[in-house]
Amino acid sequence: MSGMEGAIFDGLPRADIPGGLPLVLASGSPRRALLLEAAGYAFSVCPAHADVECGICSRETPPELVARLAYRKAADVVPKCDDAMVLAADTVASCHGQILGKPENRKHAEEMLRLLRGRPHSVYTGVCLWNTATGRGVVDVSRTQLTMQEVSDQQLDEYLDSRLWEGKAGAFGYQDGVDWLQVTEGSETNVVGLPMERLQELLQQFDDLAMVVVRSANET
Numbered sequence: 001m002s003g004m005e006g007a008i009f010d011g012l013p014r015a016d017i018p019g020g021l022p023l024v025l026a027s028g029s030p031r032r033a034l035l036l037e038a039a040g041y042a043f044s045v046c047p048a049h050a051d052v053e054c055g056i057c058s059r060e061t062p063p064e065l066v067a068r069l070a071y072r073k074a075a076d077v078v079p080k081c082d083d084a085m086v087l088a089a090d091t092v093a094s095c096h097g098q099i100l101g102k103p104e105n106r107k108h109a110e111e112m113l114r115l116l117r118g119r120p121h122s123v124y125t126g127v128c129l130w131n132t133a134t135g136r137g138v139v140d141v142s143r144t145q146l147t148m149q150e151v152s153d154q155q156l157d158e159y160l161d162s163r164l165w166e167g168k169a170g171a172f173g174y175q176d177g178v179d180w181l182q183v184t185e186g187s188e189t190n191v192v193g194l195p196m197e198r199l200q201e202l203l204q205q206f207d208d209l210a211m212v213v214v215r216s217a218n219e220t
């Protein structure tokens with residue numbers, strides 16, 4: 001773990017799971033598992049099927065997109081669980097009117113980083129918590145604002161060569177300790193894939209916030 005990761009992963013808040021239910025992380029993201037572990041949550045991992053993420057609807061805003069995908073990932077895993085609290089999430093970056101998901105290859109990652117270079121941008125994470133015992137759930141979106149400095153082509157190339165961008169929305173890992181990326185407002189853990197402060201609030205207020213979730217036929 002780098003020094004930067006240490007700072008982000010230090011002293012994270014934790015809440016009890018309502019009803020004492022087991023927590024199931026419906027995500028294959030190693031970062032989300034690390035964040036939950038660092039905060040002291042006990043949980044099992046059951047990632048959603050990869051195809052629930054397919055297709056960005058062009059009319060959607062970034063918060064609409066991450067809310068929908070977090071819900072879909074949870075809905076995919078809920079039928080596979082006994083009584084549990086299912087937790088799913090989706091993260092994208094957004095810059096200059098473009099939504100940036102995970103890069104497909106080095107060239108795609110380079111395009112994303114060139115777009116972000118020298119510009120303020122945002123990272124959105126949608127979180128879905130779903131109690132399979134009661135069928136009640138909540139979907140919530142957090143936004144963090146960042147700025148990427150005017151890094152040189154050489155610095156970008158070095159980062160691209162490191163392949164640390166792989167599997168990360170916007171082609172950067174805030175936790176990778178690059179000094180050309182700063183959070184200007186909002187949660188750091190939200191950038192890494194799970195807003196831990198907000199997760200604590202959602203769990204603490206779950207009984208007041210949660211609504212009955214209706215699964216439609218095309219989401220089964």
Ligand SMILES: Cc1cn([C@H]2C[C@H](O)[C@@H](COP(=O)(O)OP(=O)(O)OP(=O)(O)O)O2)c(=O)[nH]c1=O
Pocket residue numbers: 026027028029030031032047048053073089090091092093102123167168169170172173174175191192193
């Ligand atoms: C912006 C940013 C994203 N990320 C990661 C968090 C997420 O793992 C990933 C965004 O992809 P997601 O589609 O949100 O998640 P995932 O594919 O990793 O896992 P799953 O779909 O199974 O839940 O980008 C970082 O690690 N650091 C960052 O700075």
